[in-house]
Amino acid sequence: MRFQLLATLALASSALAQTRKLKWFGINESGAEFGEGTYPGTYGKHYIWYDYNTIDQFIAQGMNMFRLNFAMERLTPNSLTGAFDQYYLGNLTEQVNYITKKGAYAMIQPHNYGRFYSNIITDTAGFKTWWQNVAAKFKDNELVVFDTNNEYHDMDQTLVFNLNQAAIDGVRAAGATKQYITPEGNSWSGAWTWVSSGNGASLVNLKDPQNKLVYQMHQYLDTDGSGTHAECVSTTIFKERLQAATQWLKDNKKVGVIGEFAGGNNTQCITALQNGLSYLGQNSDVWYGALWWAAGPWWADYMYNMEPTSGTAWKVVLPKIKSYFVS
Ligand SMILES: *[C@@H]1O[C@H](CO)[C@@H](O)[C@H](O)[C@H]1NC(C)=O
Ligand SMILES: *[C@@H]1O[C@H](CO)[C@@H](O)[C@H](O)[C@H]1NC(C)=O
Numbered sequence: 001m002r003f004q005l006l007a008t009l010a011l012a013s014s015a016l017a018q019t020r021k022l023k024w025f026g027i028n029e030s031g032a033e034f035g036e037g038t039y040p041g042t043y044g045k046h047y048i049w050y051d052y053n054t055i056d057q058f059i060a061q062g063m064n065m066f067r068l069n070f071a072m073e074r075l076t077p078n079s080l081t082g083a084f085d086q087y088y089l090g091n092l093t094e095q096v097n098y099i100t101k102k103g104a105y106a107m108i109q110p111h112n113y114g115r116f117y118s119n120i121i122t123d124t125a126g127f128k129t130w131w132q133n134v135a136a137k138f139k140d141n142e143l144v145v146f147d148t149n150n151e152y153h154d155m156d157q158t159l160v161f162n163l164n165q166a167a168i169d170g171v172r173a174a175g176a177t178k179q180y181i182t183p184e185g186n187s188w189s190g191a192w193t194w195v196s197s198g199n200g201a202s203l204v205n206l207k208d209p210q211n212k213l214v215y216q217m218h219q220y221l222d223t224d225g226s227g228t229h230a231e232c233v234s235t236t237i238f239k240e241r242l243q244a245a246t247q248w249l250k251d252n253k254k255v256g257v258i259g260e261f262a263g264g265n266n267t268q269c270i271t272a273l274q275n276g277l278s279y280l281g282q283n284s285d286v287w288y289g290a291l292w293w294a295a296g297p298w299w300a301d302y303m304y305n306m307e308p309t310s311g312t313a314w315k316v317v318l319p320k321i322k323s324y325f326v327s
C-alpha cells in the first residue's frame with residue numbers, strides 16, 4: 001500500500017518534470033484491422049487488440065497519443081447504419097478507457113481507406129450516422145480523438161470532402177463537442193502531396209462549429225513515399241516533404257498532425273527522422289505532433305516495428321527520436 005503510494009507519487013512527479021516540445025507523441029496500434037477481407041474473422045486468429053503492458057511502456061517513454069486501428073466491417077458488420085458488434089465495440093471501449101485513464105489521448109481510427117467491404121463509401125448520410133453512433137459512445141471522454149478514416153485514395157475529391165464533413169457533422173450531432181477531429185485527405189493523406197493533390201484547396205473549406213479540426217497527414221521517407229522500404233531518400237527528406245503542407249497550415253490558420261511516419265534502421269533514416277521532427281518542433285504553432293507507424297503484437301520482424309521490447313524500432317529508433325517530443 002505504502003509502496004504503491006510512493007510509486008504513484010514518483011510517477012506523478014516524473015510526469016510533471018517532462019516538458020513537451022509537441023503536444024502529441026504517439027504510436028499507431030495496429031492489429032485489430034488485420035485479416036483484411038476476412039470478416040468478421042476470429043479474435044486471436046485473424047485480428048488482435050493491443051497489449052496494456054506495452055501501452056504502459058510507451059507512456060513511460062513519454063508517449064501520450066495512441067491511434068487505435070480497427071475495421072468498420074467488424075464494428076458494424078451489417079451496414080453503416082446497423083447495430084454494433086458488442087464484443088468488438090467492447091474491446092475498443094476497454095482500450096480507449098485504459099489509455100485515457102492514464103491521461104493519454106486515444107484516437108479512434110477506422111482503418112478503411114474510405115471503403116466499406118471494399119466498396120468506396122458514397123452514402124454520406126449513412127457515414128454521418130455511422131459517426132454519430134460511434135461518437136455517442138465516447139462523447140463524455142475529452143481525451144478521445146476522432147479520425148474520420150484512414151487514407152482515402154483514388155476517390156473523387158468532392159466525395160472525400162463530403163465524407164469528412166459528414167463525419168464532423170455526425171460527431172458533433174452526437175453531442176461530442178469537446179473532442180478533436182482529424183480529417184484525412186485523398187492520395188493516402190500524404191503531407192508531401194497535400195497541396196499538389198488538391199487536398200488543401202478542397203479540405204480548407206471543412207466546417208466545424210467547435211473549431212477543433214486537426215488535419216491529419218501521413219509521411220514516409222522512401223523514394224515513392226509509400227513506407228515500404230527501409231531506406232530514406234536523404235537526411236533532409238522528411239523536412240522537405242513537410243514544407244508545402246506547413247506553409248498551407250500557416251497560410252490558412254489551420255493545425256495538423258502527422259498521423260503516420262517511419263524510417264528504417266540505418267543512419268540516413270535516423271538523421272532524416274531527427275531533422276524532420278526538429279522541423280515539426282520549430283513549427284509547433286501549426287503541428288500538434290507525430291505518431292510512429294507502428295506497434296502491435298503481430299508485427300514480428302517488420303522493419304518499422306516499435307513493439308516493446310523486441311521491435312527493431314523500439315530498440316534502435318525510439319531512443320534517438322524521443323527527445324524531439326519530450327525532455
Ligand atoms: C473482446 O472480444 C472477445 C472476442 O470476441 C470477447 O470474448 C470479449 O468479451 C470482448 N471483450 C469485451 C469487453 O467486450
Ligand atoms: C540495426 O542495424 C544495424 C546496422 O546494420 C545492425 O547491426 C543492428 O543489428 C540492427 N538492429 C536491429 C535491432 O535490427
Ligand SMILES: CC(=O)N[C@H]1CO[C@H](CO)[C@@H](O)[C@@H]1O
Pocket residue numbers: 030031033034111226227228293
Ligand atoms: C506503411 C505501412 O506499413 N502501411 C500498412 C498499414 O497497415 C496496413 C494494414 O494494417 C497495411 O496493409 C499497410 O501496408
